[in-house]
Amino acid sequence: MNKQNLGKIMDKKILIIDDDPDIVEALTLLLESKNYRVYSENDPGKGFESAVSNKPDLIILDIMMDDPDDGFFFFKKLRKNDINVPVIIYSSVSNALGFDFGKNEMIGAEEFIDKPAEPELLLKTIEKYLNGKDK
Amino acid sequence: MINLIPANTTDLDYLWELVSERNKWFIKLRYAAVVMLASLYVFIVFFSGEKLSNIQYKGIIAIFILTLIYNLTLSYIFNSGKIRNDIRKFNPIKFAFLQIVFDLISLMVLVYLTGLINSPFYLFFIFHAIIGSMILPGRLVYGIVLAVLMIFSFLTLSVHFGLIDEFLISNTGSIVNLKTTYVFLNLISFWLMMLVSVMFSNNLASALYKRDQQLIEAIYELELSEKEKQRYVLAVVHELKSPVSAIVSYLNLLIGGIAGEINDKAKDILLKMKKRSEESISLTNNIIEVSKVKLLDVIRKEKIDPEKLVTEVIDKIKDKFSGANILFTYDDERETERAIYADESLIKILFSNIISNAIKYTPSGGKVTLKISDSEKKDKLLISLSDTGIGIPPDEISKISDEFYRASNVKKNKVEGIGLGLSVVKKIIEQHDGSMKIVSPNNKSNKDNPGTTIYIEIPYVG
Structure with a gap:
């Protein structure tokens, strides 16, 4: 990886919204080790504020969070406000429930990843969406 | 207008289904009745040596034909989908009411043409009273039965006092010649028989119906609590999964060297920990799947x-x-x-x-x-x-x-x-x-x- 690319990655901002602080910490450590700038929130309400003020390049979102707002609600609110940043849903309910959250189905998030995922898969997916946006 | 629905009905759909089933059964039964009537007619005319009057011949044939026609019509209506499961519309109970009224009219004519209290057919009124009690609300059945009793008594007394013509099918003594007290005795016992039959069968039917409803409710509650239980399991399993997910996330950091270099032996141990944690996750996933399938009563095919x-x-x-x-x-x-x-x-x-x-x-x-x-x-x-x-x-x-x-x-x-x-x-x-x-x-x-x-x-x- 040459310096130019490294510089680009350092600019990339990722917002993590998950009510489990340990998941947030582990993810943050992983992403920071790859030089992403990471913001995180434990509830969707603050997450939305952060999405507006920090303008992340990508959001990693949990589904089942403490009521009343869950991840689906957050996602809808995001799109309703015309914030079209790619969203990766990182949740333990998707595949386990047998729901086929394909692209553009159900809620239309960019990607669903079953929690817990291999770090390689997470990073690969994140890169895919961050690079894709540049092109 | 009365809606004909039994007072203690809680599940209308179930009632419609029940009455529809019986309606179908009545239509079939009526074909059998028509065939029996025809064979009876053949027997009387050709084998018994009975002499019937012209009006009796024509009357019985007319009843035979009319019954056949209205049964075909009823069967057509039943299959046409015009019967709606709706209190205000033409529903199965109204259809049942219509059937019973038709049957009673043709039976009344048949009984009149065959001798009223001397007729072998007038006991069929009891049969209809019982059937009516099975479907229609009590008050209506009593109403119908009272109407039948009054018409029957009126005809019998009119014949007895020579006000209208009498038709007999055998050499049974004419009602005209019977003692008035005997005619009254006969009528009173018929009233009692009818009313008591209705009372018993009506009580039985409504008790049975109530039991049915209770059973349905109990099953429904059972299903509900089963679903509740499954939902609980789902929530618990999700809660169980969360900490393991966090553990695996941290393990991934350690194994990947992101939290600092580790030696091979430690890495080996961490990999084993990860493997066992993932086993636990896959097991909980399966429990979620089972619960989910059980929750899926409404499947979209x-x-x-x-x-x-x-x-x-x-x-x-x-x-x-x-x-x-x-x-x-x-x-x-x-x-x-x-x-x-x-x-x-x-x-x-x-x-x-x-x-x-x-x-x-x-x-x-x-x-x-x-x-x-x-x-x-x-x-x-x-x-x-x-x-x-x-x-x-x-x-x-x-x-x-x-x-x-x-x-x-x-x-x-x-x-x-x-x-x-x-x-x-x-x-x-x-x-x-x-x-x-x-x-x-x-x-x-x-x-x-x-x-x-x-x-x-x-x-x-x-």
């Missing part, structure tokens, strides 16, 4: 092209085969392309379950074959999945779809097991009116890996 569905499933799962170094082949041997009526996401769960199982129990270098074809009678889709895996002992095949059950040899071979998978499969097949058969071994020559074949049949549309 639609016409589905099996070929397309299977291709999509294979697309998703094919990486797993190459990862496990298993050769996967797929054949479509159907003669024609026909659709199945199924819930797409459930059928996908079914496929991913049986295929994952096959991968899990088939050693590296083995083969898994998926085939779809027509069933023997060509009315069902036959799915067969064969593997060259460790097989299932014959005495355990019957037990295999029990929840949480794992064939004992799974443990022996140290493959992380899912007994839950097959119970999910079984449940899904049941929901699609299909059937499942497991054959193992499918290849006796290989002792270590005799293999297993699962056959699943799901009916085609139409």
Whole structure:
């Protein structure tokens, strides 16, 4: 990886919204080790504020969070406000429930990843969406 | 207008279904009655030597024809879908009421033409009173029965006092010649018989109906609490999964060296921890799946092209085969392309379950074959999945779809097991009116890996 690319990655901002602080910490450590700038929130309400003020390049979102707002609600609110940043849903309910959250189905998030995922898969997916946006 | 609905009805749909069923039965019964009437007529005219008057001949034939016509009409209305399960519209209870009124009128005419209290047919009024009590609300039945009793008594007394003509079919004494007290005695006992019959059968019917309703309610509550329980299980399992997910996330950091370099021995231990944690996650996933399938009372079925569905499933799962170094082949041997009526996401769960199982129990270098074809009678889709895996002992095949059950040899071979998978499969097949058969071994020559074949049949549309 040459310096130019490294510089680009350092600019990339990722917002993590998950009510489990340990998941947030582990993810943050992983992403920071790859030089992403990471913001995180434990509830969707603050997450939305952060999405507006920090303008992340990508959001990693949990589904089942403490009521009343869950991840689906957050996602809808995001799109309703015309914030079209790619969203990766990182949740333990998707595949386990047998729901086929394909692209553009159900809620239309960019990607669903079953929690817990291999770090390689997470990073690969994140890169895919961050690079894709540049092109 | 009275709505004819019994007072203690809680489940209208159930009432409609019940009354409709009885309506159908009455129509059939009436055809039998018409045939009996015809044979009776033939018997009286040709064999008994009875002399009937002209009016009697014509009258009985008229009743015969009219009954046949209105029964055909009723049968037409019944099948036409004009009867609506709606209190305000023409519903099954109103239809039943109509039937009973028609029957009583033709019976009244028949009884009048055959001698009233001397008629062998007038006991059929009791039969109608009982039938009416089975369907109609009590007050209405009493009303009908009172009307019948009054008309019958009025006719009998009118004949007795010579006000209207009398018709007899045998040499029974004329009502005109009977003592008035005897006629009254006769009528009073008929009133008593009718009213007591209605009272008893009405009480019985409403008690039975109430019991039915209670039973339905109890079953409903039971189902509700079962669902509640499943929802609880779902929530608990999700809660169980969360901490393990966090553990695995941290382990990944350690193993990946992101939290600092670690030595090989420590890494080895961490990998083992990760493996065991993932086992726990996969187990909880399976519990969630079972709960989910049980929660899915409302399944959305639609016409589905099996070929397309299977291709999509294979697309998703094919990486797993190459990862496990298993050769996967797929054949479509159907003669024609026909659709199945199924819930797409459930059928996908079914496929991913049986295929994952096959991968899990088939050693590296083995083969898994998926085939779809027509069933023997060509009315069902036959799915067969064969593997060259460790097989299932014959005495355990019957037990295999029990929840949480794992064939004992799974443990022996140290493959992380899912007994839950097959119970999910079984449940899904049941929901699609299909059937499942497991054959193992499918290849006796290989002792270590005799293999297993699962056959699943799901009916085609139409």
